[in-house]
Amino acid sequence: xxxxxxxxxxxxxxxxxxxxxxxxxxxxxxxxxxxxxxxxxxxxxxxxxxxxxxxxxxxxxxxxxxxxxxxxxxxxxxxxxxxxxxxxxxxxxxxxxxxxxxxxxxxxxxxxxxxxxxxxxxxxxxxxxxxxxxxxx
Amino acid sequence: xxxxxxxxxxxxxxxxxxxxxxxxxxxxxxxxxxxxxxxxxxxxxxxxxxxxxxxxxxxxxxxxxxxxxxxxxxxxxxxxxxxxxxxxxxxxxxxxxxxxxxxxxxxxxxxxxxxxxxxxxxxxxxxxxxxxxxxxx
DNA sequence: TACAAATTTGTAATCGTTACAAAGTAGTAT
DNA sequence: ATACTACTTTGTAACGATTACAAATTTGTA
Ligand SMILES: [Mn+2]
Ligand SMILES: [Mn+2]
Ligand SMILES: [Zn+2]
Ligand SMILES: [Zn+2]
Numbered sequence: 001x002x003x004x005x006x007x008x009x010x011x012x013x014x015x016x017x018x019x020x021x022x023x024x025x026x027x028x029x030x031x032x033x034x035x036x037x038x039x040x041x042x043x044x045x046x047x048x049x050x051x052x053x054x055x056x057x058x059x060x061x062x063x064x065x066x067x068x069x070x071x072x073x074x075x076x077x078x079x080x081x082x083x084x085x086x087x088x089x090x091x092x093x094x095x096x097x098x099x100x101x102x103x104x105x106x107x108x109x110x111x112x113x114x115x116x117x118x119x120x121x122x123x124x125x126x127x128x129x130x131x132x133x134x135x136x137x
Numbered sequence: 138x139x140x141x142x143x144x145x146x147x148x149x150x151x152x153x154x155x156x157x158x159x160x161x162x163x164x165x166x167x168x169x170x171x172x173x174x175x176x177x178x179x180x181x182x183x184x185x186x187x188x189x190x191x192x193x194x195x196x197x198x199x200x201x202x203x204x205x206x207x208x209x210x211x212x213x214x215x216x217x218x219x220x221x222x223x224x225x226x227x228x229x230x231x232x233x234x235x236x237x238x239x240x241x242x243x244x245x246x247x248x249x250x251x252x253x254x255x256x257x258x259x260x261x262x263x264x265x266x267x268x269x270x271x272x273x274x
Numbered sequence: 275t276a277c278a279a280a281t282t283t284g285t286a287a288t289c290g291t292t293a294c295a296a297a298g299t300a301g302t303a304t
Numbered sequence: 305a306t307a308c309t310a311c312t313t314t315g316t317a318a319c320g321a322t323t324a325c326a327a328a329t330t331t332g333t334a
Contacts (some may be wrong), residue, residue, distance in 0.1 A: 016299090016312065036290075050314045055291065071260075075212035075321080076290070089252050100250055104241075107261060113237055114266030115226050121260045123208075124244060129251030151331080153281065173321075187283045192322065212290080213321075 011064040021046060022057050023066065023081070032070060032078040032088070032097040072097065072123050088121075091128035098128060148201040158183060159194050160203065160218070169207060169215040169225070169234040209234065209260050225258075228265035235265060 004023050008015040021042055026033070033041070039054045058079055061067040068082040072090050078097065085106050089098040107117045127135075141160050145152040158179055163170070170178070176191045195216055198204040205219040209227050215234065222243050226235040244254045264272075 014300095014311075018313075034290085048314075052292085052315075053313055056313080059292095071208050071210050071212055073208050075208055075214055077212055089249065089254070091252070092255070098250075098252065100252075102249060112226065112239060112261065113235075114269070115228070115235065115237075115261070116264045116269060117226070117261050118229070118263035119261065121258075121262075123258045123260065124249065124252070124254045124256065125258075126255035127253045132251070132253060151280070153330085155282070171321085185283075189284075189323085190282055193282080196323095 007066065011066055013060060013064055013066070018046070018049065018053050019057050019060075022054065023061065026067065026079060026081040030080070030099070032072075032080050034076050034078055038079070070121070073125055085120075087124065089124040089126065089128065091131055092125060093127055093131035096128060096130070100124065144203065148203055150197060150201060150203070155183070155186065155190050156194050156197075159191065160198065163204065163216060163218040167217070167236070169209075169217050171213050171215055175216070207234075207258070207260075210262055222257075224261065226261040226263065226265065228268055229262060230264055230268035233265060233267070237261065 004020050004027070005015040007023065008019060013019060022038060025038055025041060029041075031037075035054050035058055036051070038058075039049065039051045042049055042054075058067065058069070062069045062079070066081070067079050070078045070080065070088065072078060072088060085108075087100045087102060087104060089100050090096070091098070104122055107120045110117050141157050141164070142152040144160065145156060150156060159175060162175055162178060166178070168174075172191050172195055173188070175195070176186065176188045179186055179191075195204065195206070199206045199216070203218070204216050207215045207217065207225065209215060209225060222245075224237045224239060224241060226237050227233070228235070241259055244257045247254050
């Protein structure tokens with residue numbers, strides 16, 4: 001909890017209760033949730049929480065570099081509390097999103113064919129380990 | 138024109154006028170357009186064209202493997218007539234999407250950490266060659 | 275020509291997201 | 305304490321992309 005407040009202050013974000021809870025959720029649940037999933041999860045313990053606040057907060061966090069917004073598939077935005085660079089795998093069966101640790105040459109800050117790269121995303125899609133095992137049964 | 142009809146028949150898609158025009162557009166314009174861009178472009182010469190038809194057609198084409206749907210950024214779906222594997226660069230200034238020919242190890246059909254990969258997308262974002270030159274002026 | 279199947283069309287509905295203005299909160303000066 | 309200000313949150317309405325749906329049209333075939 002103390003840690004979260006420090007993180008926000010370092011980024012010049014006032015640590016309101018809503019902001020703390022949202023960042024705490026993203027630190028605890030590494031499921032790459034959508035804005036709506038975060039809202040649904042927090043609505044129980046914060047009955048007055050507004051979905052607009054979730055959207056506003058996620059936007060602020062992303063702009064200040066606290067979170068990373070992911071455009072994977074099915075055009076919905078997903079959020080994660082960012083650490084080291086990694087790539088993503090989304091399962092077409094269960095919808096789960098996995099972090100894949102496979103190393104890749106990140107082109108961030110490099111110049112590719114004359115273009116200056118600022119973000120580099122690698123998105124895989126297929127059938128996850130879990131769902132493959134189920135089919136075998 | 139003849140070519141397009143053959144492509145559709147090979148994929149068991151009846152070559153209606155609408156489908157021919159839409160595929161023709163995607164063959165001629167490598168701009169990775171959205172459904173709406175395609176609709177706007179064709180509406181002039183096909184006044185009765187319905188946007189629903191564009192969406193239906195793009196869905197059919199994607200399911201049958203004629204086109205590839207791209208989820209880049211800003212959660213909007215873009216379409217391209219697919220050839221060799223390549224990666225994409227989207228400019229934050231002008232919004233243009235570039236094909237980048239840089240080789241990369243495509244993981245399609247491979248097994249990564251137990252997951253079976255079916256699609257592999259690499260998305261770059263930054264400032265394109267064109268926009269970089271403009272800033273220098 | 276008749277009929278069934280496929281395709282297209284227009285409209286309404288849905289979903290994720292954003293705009294906006296009112297209400298609430300917190301810090302500061304008086 | 306009070307008043308003022310800036311910031312944050314909230315609820316509602318609006319928006320844009322996409323989908324659902326059923327009627328109308330076209331197509332292929334008997
Ligand atoms: Mn991740
Ligand atoms: Mn391309
Ligand atoms: Zn799965
Ligand atoms: Zn540009």
